[in-house]
Amino acid sequence: xxxxxxxxxxxxxxxxxxxxxxxxxxxxxxxxxxxxxxxxxxxxxxxxxxxxxxxxxxxxxxxxxxxxxxxxxxxxxxxxxxxxxxxxxxxxxxxxxxxxxxxxxxxxxxxxxxxxxxxxxxxxxxxxxxxxxxxxxxxxxxxxxxxxxxxxxxxxxxxxxxxxxxxxxxxxxxxxxxxxxxxxxxxxxxxxxxxxxxxxxxxxxxxxxxxxxxxxxxxxxxxxxxxxxxxxxxxxxxxxxxxxxxxxxxxxxxxxxxxxxxxxxxxxxxxxxxxxxxxxxxxxxxxxxxxxxxxxxxxxxxxxx
Amino acid sequence: xxxxxxxxxxxxxxxxxxxxxxxxxxxxxxxxxxxxxxxxxxxxxxxxxxxxxxxxxxxxxxxxxxxxxxxxxxxxxxxxxxxxxxxxxxxxxxxxxxxxxxxxxxxxxxxxxxxxxxxxxxxxxxxxxxxxxxxxxxxxxxxxxxxxxxxxxxxxxxxxxxxxxxxxxxxxxxxxxxxxxxxxxxxxxxxxxxxxxxxxxxxxxxxxxxxxxxxxxxxxxxxxxxxxxxxxxxxxxxxxxxxxxxxxxxxxxxxxxxxxxxxxxxxxxxxx
Numbered sequence: 001x002x003x004x005x006x007x008x009x010x011x012x013x014x015x016x017x018x019x020x021x022x023x024x025x026x027x028x029x030x031x032x033x034x035x036x037x038x039x040x041x042x043x044x045x046x047x048x049x050x051x052x053x054x055x056x057x058x059x060x061x062x063x064x065x066x067x068x069x070x071x072x073x074x075x076x077x078x079x080x081x082x083x084x085x086x087x088x089x090x091x092x093x094x095x096x097x098x099x100x101x102x103x104x105x106x107x108x109x110x111x112x113x114x115x116x117x118x119x120x121x122x123x124x125x126x127x128x129x130x131x132x133x134x135x136x137x138x139x140x141x142x143x144x145x146x147x148x149x150x151x152x153x154x155x156x157x158x159x160x161x162x163x164x165x166x167x168x169x170x171x172x173x174x175x176x177x178x179x180x181x182x183x184x185x186x187x188x189x190x191x192x193x194x195x196x197x198x199x200x201x202x203x204x205x206x207x208x209x210x211x212x213x214x215x216x217x218x219x220x221x222x223x224x225x226x227x228x229x230x231x232x233x234x235x236x237x238x239x240x241x242x243x244x245x246x247x248x249x250x251x252x253x254x255x256x257x258x259x260x261x262x263x264x265x266x267x268x269x270x271x272x273x274x275x276x277x278x279x280x281x282x283x284x285x286x287x288x289x290x291x292x293x294x295x296x297x298x299x300x301x302x303x304x305x
Numbered sequence: 306x307x308x309x310x311x312x313x314x315x316x317x318x319x320x321x322x323x324x325x326x327x328x329x330x331x332x333x334x335x336x337x338x339x340x341x342x343x344x345x346x347x348x349x350x351x352x353x354x355x356x357x358x359x360x361x362x363x364x365x366x367x368x369x370x371x372x373x374x375x376x377x378x379x380x381x382x383x384x385x386x387x388x389x390x391x392x393x394x395x396x397x398x399x400x401x402x403x404x405x406x407x408x409x410x411x412x413x414x415x416x417x418x419x420x421x422x423x424x425x426x427x428x429x430x431x432x433x434x435x436x437x438x439x440x441x442x443x444x445x446x447x448x449x450x451x452x453x454x455x456x457x458x459x460x461x462x463x464x465x466x467x468x469x470x471x472x473x474x475x476x477x478x479x480x481x482x483x484x485x486x487x488x489x490x491x492x493x494x495x496x497x498x499x500x501x502x503x504x505x506x507x508x509x510x511x512x513x514x515x516x517x518x519x520x521x522x523x524x525x526x527x528x529x530x531x532x533x534x535x536x537x538x539x540x541x542x543x544x545x546x547x548x549x550x551x552x553x554x555x556x557x558x559x560x561x562x563x564x565x566x567x568x569x570x571x572x573x574x575x576x577x
Contacts, residue, residue: 161424169419172405172412175396176467179368180420181388227408227451 008253019252028138028258031146032244034153035205035214040237041160042198043219044229045191048171052216053102054091054192057109059199059211061087064112066133066203067119076133077148080200083112088192092185136207136259139251149201156197159190167191168229205244206259213263214240221273239269319346321381321475321507322367328375329362335374336362337528342535344524346474347505349498351518351538354528360511361397363528364477367509368394380475388420393468397479397511401452401460409455409463410435410448416467438470439463442496458489462496469500476500476508482517490517497521515542516564542567 009015019025046055065083066076091105120130132140141149160167170177170187178184195215202214222236247261321344328338336359344350352360365371366378369387378384381391413435418425425431439448442462447455455463461481468476478497482490494510498521501508512518515525515538525541527534534541534550541547542565547555555569 162422164424165415165419165421169415172400172407172415173396173467174400175398176394176416177419179370179387179392179394179396180390180416182420223404223406227406227449228411229407 006253015249019249023143024139024141025248025252027141027143027146028248029245031141031149031201032138032205032248033241034149035202036240036244037237038153038156038198039202039214040218040222040240041233042156042194043215043240044222044233044236045160045167045171046195046215047219047223048168048229049191051191051195052212053105055195055199055215056212057105057112058084058087058091058192058196059203059208059215060109060116061112062196062200062203063133063208064115064119066208067116067123067130070129070133071119071123075145076129077145077200077204080203081152081197084196084200085193087112088196089189092188092192132207133203134207134209135257136203136205136210138205138248138258141204145204149204152197152201156194159194163187163190206262210259210263213259213266214244217266217270218243221270224273224277239266243269320344321346321348322509323379323382324376325378326376327366327373327378329359329366329371330374335531337531337533338375340376340526340533340535342524342526342533344507344509346507347501348507348523349501349518349521350507350509350524350526351515351522352509352511352526352528353513353515355513358528358530360528361479363526364394364479364509364511367475367477368392390471391474393471393473393476393506395461395464395468395476395478395481397483399460399464403453405453406451407453408449408451409444409466410439412452412463413438413467413470417470435466435470438466441469441500442466457484458493461485461489461493465493465496465500469504474506476506476510478508478510480511480513482510482512482514487517494518494521519563519565 006018009018020029046052062080062084065079065081067079068083069076069079072079087108116130116133120127123129131137166177166182166187167190169180170182170184171191174184199211199215202211206214218239219232219236221239222232222234225235226232243262243265247258247265250261251258323343324340326338327340328335329340330336330338352363354360362371366373367380367385369385369389380389410432414428414431417434417438418428418431436445436448439445442465444459444462444466447459447463452460452463464481465478468478476497481493481497485493494517497508497510500506510518515522519538522538524535525538527541527547530551532550534547536546542557544555544557547557547567547569553569555567558566558568560566
């Protein structure tokens with residue numbers, strides 16, 4: 001797609017008006033916004049549960065599904081959803097610890113990529129299909145894909161809204177949550193399904209290989225910036241949104257891929273948050289202070305015991 | 306123990322836990338058997354024994370996460386079942402690490418309302434309840450600190466607050482002292498003792514070493530070599546009673562400060 005023929009104007013309002021005259025840009029912003037919100041929220045749970053690699057693997061499993069769908073002549077998003085959901089439930093059923101098994105996950109991941117390559121080679125059409133699944137093609141998104149994306153996003157939002165507290169509790173303190181009666185296998189499956197659907201729609205924006213940039217990195221930054229899960233999720237969403245919106249805006253004028261701009265922006269912000277933003281407090285002084293105050297507390301509240 | 310608390314404990318001799326001829330283990334493997342004990346309200350009980358002796362198994366039985374191999378165990382006069390709100394639980398394993406940049410009060414709050422559906426927008430009252438639990442363990446000033454920045458001793462206090470937040474009648478504390486130095490361990494035991502006396506709850510505390518606990522205990526369960534001995538520390542922890550129970554020569558030695566060393570039970574390392 002040739003996008004370098006638009007002239008950038010100093011008046012941003014005019015730029016935005018001009019941009020939104022094009023339907024493909026409208027679609028890109030609609031789907032991009034939905035994906036950024038969902039990736040920001042689900043990503044927080046992914047980071048909290050240390051399932052970053054599992055979510056990365058799910059996107060690769062999705063690649064085989066998308067390639068298979070292309071081969072069969074159906075919409076790739078359905079192949080993506082089928083494979084990621086199947087893979088997600090599979091991982092969850094194998095047990096919570098399966099989600100953290102790097103070697104096994106990596107093995108399955110490589111096999112699925114290989115399978116995808118086979119499907120693509122069997123498909124005699126364009127190699128660009130493979131390219132857009134691997135690296136994302138948000139500017140070519142159709143209105144029916146936008147509809148699917150928005151619907152899936154609303155379902156995820158509703159699910160997270162309903163299960164927010166149990167999901168957070170199980171992610172933070174599994175053993176106590178289990179003792180309190182929450183079902184870990186069930187929550188594990190639900191969580192992996194959420195990740196599967198989020199990954200499937202995010203693939204349209206950044207592609208299978210760059211999924212980390214929306215699903216993991218913004219949430220990892222947000223976790224450093226906020227101590228309350230709710231605030232961290234809001235920040236995570238904002239980072240994803242800013243990266244997606246500004247990248248779409250730049251890509252409208254520059255002939256380079258949107259995915260490149262998104263990944264770069266996320267990467268630069270990550271470097272900033274990781275190395276420049278001061279995050280650690282003085283542990284030593286605090287420790288002294290608080291153990292002193294425990295002794296005082298015991299002395300004060302119950303001198304006899 | 307002061308007199309008022311003693312009167313309360315004596316007045317309400319309500320039985321909280323009772324085990325009869327209890328055997329625990331996994332399918333095809335019994336870890337210990339023939340245990341008989343009962344704990345009443347307001348008792349501070351230590352469960353001690355070597356690694357792999359099956360101390361955590363007792364916790365799992367009470368939590369309803371596992372069924373007895375033989376015999377019966379009753380909690381509040383009925384069979385233990387999962388999700389009992391009368392239990393406050395501090396597990397041995399925790400998922401908190403240097404990356405868990407979440408404020409303490411949030412964890413305590415989740416222990417209070419984490420099993421409820423919905424986003425919990427009206428979290429103000431929940432946070433107030435959580436803050437009160439933190440105050441009760443002397444950790445009010447840690448409430449808004451991130452979990453990742455806490456020392457081992459501070460974390461154990463947060464976990465205790467997490468267990469207390471639902472106002473339980475029995476506390477199950479699995480190895481809370483294992484990563485603490487002697488001073489921090491003593492402080493935590495004092496804190497647990499305070500909670501037991503003030504709130505008149507029963508506490509079962511799993512530990513390797515009984516010595517920091519001895520001044521405060523009402524009962525001890527000594528689990529080793531497939532058997533469990535129960536009673537007052539001064540009755541159970543004697544050379545005669547342990548030798549009689551295990552059938553091998555066991556010596557209990559005491560130093561001038563009253564510290565106890567149990568000699569003659571081999572540390573058998575099984576899977577717990």
